Amino acid sequence: MRVFMDQDITLTSLEILYSISRELAASLDLRKVLANILTLTTENMNVERASLVVIDIHGKPVDAAIMYNGSLIPHTVDQLLDVVTSGLAGWVVKNQKSVLINNTQQDDRWLVRPNQEIVDPARSALCVPLMAQEVLVGVLTIVHREVNFFTQSQFALQQAIADMAGIAIRNAQLYQEVEHAHLRYRDLFEKSIDPIVVTAMDGMIVAANQKTFETMQITSGEVIGRNIVDFQVLPEKVIDNLFEQIEKNKSLIYEGSLLNAKAEKIPVEVHVSIINLQGQPSLQWIFRDISERKNLDLLREDLSAMIYHDLRSPLANIVSSLELMKEPIVATKDTSMIQLLEISDRATERMNRLISSLLDINRLEAGQPITNKKMTDVEKLMDESIETLHTLAKSKQVMVEKMVFSKIAQILVDEDMIRRVLINLLENAIKFSSEGDKTAIGAKANGDMVTIWVEDHGPGIPPESVDKIFNKFVRLHGNSFAKGLGLGLSFCRTAVLAHGGKIWVENVSGGGSRFILTLPAAAIN
Template identity: 25%
Template sequence: MGTTGDGSGRTLVPAPGDIARNAFGGITAAMFEAVFDASPAGLAVLVGPDLIVDHANAACRALTRADVDPVGQPFEDVWPTGDPAVLPALRNVLATGAGLCVDDYAVPAAGGVRRFCVQVRRIPWRRGLAVLVAVWETSEAWAARRAAEEAAAAALTRAGELDATVDAIADGLVIYGRDGEILRMNRAAMRQLGYDAGEASPSFAERFAALRVYAPDGRLMRLEDTPVVRALQGETVRSLHARVEYQGRSLWVLASSAPVRGADGSIAGAVLTFSDETALHAMEQARDDLVRMISHDLRTPLNAIYNQAHLLRRYPNDAARVEARAAAVLKSCERMSAMIQDLVEATLLEDGQLQISPEPVDLAAAVPELLERFHGAIDVDRVRLVVHPDLPRALADPQRLERIVVNLLTNALKYSPPQGEVVLELAPAPEGVAIVVTDRGVGIAPEDVPHVFDRFFRARGARQPEGLGLGLYITRHLVQAHGGRIEVSSRLGQGSTFRVVLPSADGNGVAALH
């Protein structure tokens, strides 16, 4: 290879042998030089053991020191990297022919770091060998990549925050696609619906067919009336109450929905939020029941007192009438006091504030004494007491035990014929002591049996429907507070049997209570 005289003496002119060895056959020296100088990558040819720069294109010159012409200078003077591994690596390429590629090479620079991609190859040159260094500055690409990575990390962080926020919402939240398919559900929705987005059928119609949804007025809701379909049609639905029957459960829900719109304003999906209002609905129903019971049942004895008081005013000097009216007033007051006591005890039991102080109780002695004390308050003449031998002592709170027995007897007498007998039986039981009350009254309808211990429930067929319907409800709570159990069996027209089992004071009683 030779040179042409252009004043510098270093214009690139490949010799015929060099052209053959470099696979540049068929091109002129001018063409080769033009391609070399036009390359966007910085190119430099290094020769000799001192790695002198023999040729450098314009892109390479732009990367060097501005005050130094690189040609004819040692590489380490032109590009002072400060890295002691650079020169040995370049000499190794020249000696062995093993190529070198560094995708990210950082070079300290004023105000920061410049980054390069470097490739080094050995090439034939001037009937000898040289090193061709190709350099691309990647600082801007690296900065863009770093910015993209930071943006992606920030997006992932925001997405994680959004996921955490959505999952922390106590209400169920479901995001739907344009065709009603589920795209996203939070944990509350998965817990209440019993499946996640991946398990759900893609068809909203199929999912809805597995439900029975009722409006507050009891009307069965149609598919097109559901909050999701209405939202997919562009409507915003707020605070819709509905009762949902699903997988054997009946829930009251409060649902809201809204369309999700794309950048062009078209509907891209819908979002649904719903909360389980079953407990709140039960509380509201209990409140309504309480108001209804109090307004009706407390008014009855109050009206009796009112009427008797008027009669007393009309006949103040008739001793017999005054005595009878006073007795009637006293009985009405006792009824009102019993109702108020029921309400107070029910509230304390529900709040767990009613204290139980169990102690050994000899039922064989305590129950007859109780019946004697309540003679006149309840019709104990219709009660036949049966005490089995070997009756263990019960581990019970005497005051609460008395309430249990009186409630069961009062309930049995109320649902029995006027002269019907009620049997009160005290017997040993494997778990402790059994108190069994049997009547031969009207019995309980099969559909009512599961509800006899519910608050404010009164079975049909009562001869004298007195009270608030809290007696058996309170009895159940008292029995359970003792660690016992209560059960009922009944047949319409033949009577009912209530069986209470309390722990005994002998060995297993304490374990049962705890």
């Protein structure tokens, strides 16, 4: 490569810049890029010593290269920090301006470091900032023993080289960041406890982690190139338009089954998202094994069925016995005995409602229709619910207000089932109320629907629980919430949906919650 001299400046400069641009574009390895910059600089400027320090956005050194007589020499982190915080390079980093010093002994910015003048006395110095998109990425310093060695033409050329060097360093840094990101992703990909599969946008499998092969009991050759749908049992809601839903929403979560080599079904929760893989949109599928959760749900179902069958008959005997005892106890006019009888009646009624609700949940979830519908007056159901919970409200000193704003059409429903829905909601409202609070149960006509609501001024429902509070066995935790099985609201939703209605909850401003349900009004012949 030709050494730059003052004569024939334009031609030589263009040749040098072209040659340097080719050299810097040849590699994206940061260490090689730094070495190339120093080699090209020392050769073209005919100097023995040069240093290049790479700095981060906070001005801290992160890498460097130091060259002396054509060889790279070792350095320490403390040396780098000293270079960018003091002396000439420190001044350039702070001011982001290039500097040409003809005689270092006459410039205060030149800092003589320990033993430097003895080993290699510097007399001329040139220091330029390396910029990339107006961001400082490094500082380049070159020195020569002779005074007035560097010319203005060399200074201009070095600034041009510095511009290319800054871009080359930034490109190498970006490449390094991408490589590190890929390594982190690959590490997470392989070490994940869940099966992870990467596919093209049409579902063709291009990669899978080790957990996938272990779970499905198959080899890489049996998976790669197949369609992800071949290894799944899809739920009805996505079976016809799975990929359309993913592309529309950018991600999708659903429950299904993963098939292993023996065609056994593994219950999974599937998380699908669009990712960028080597510049191409791809799909990442994460399969979370929910076998234990499903087994637990099945155990709860069995427990619910057992409770129903094992308690139904004994409860019937208790109710019959209380009926037989009622007349002689009332005849005694013993107040305490009559109160105990009333407490027993209320307890058995509540137990009977709970068991009936368990039966209804199992029956309705199994797809059985509601057969005993009849024309029912909404206000009558509200009055009966208030009367049933009168003692509970009185004991907590909570007032229950009935609110009816218009003439309400009758509804064609299973009267006992909807009565239990209202009792359940109103009982919760009273339980969550403090002494002296007021709760309300109301109804109004709403087109061809009847809207009923129950409102309290208790702790309200946490926002994160609003969507899941109607799920089976879901209970809110905390001292403000009553303990239970988590079946009451699940029964309410199941019963209302089975009648063609809707149910939801809203938090009331100032505290409390409002449960709202709608039921179709009966058609008038």
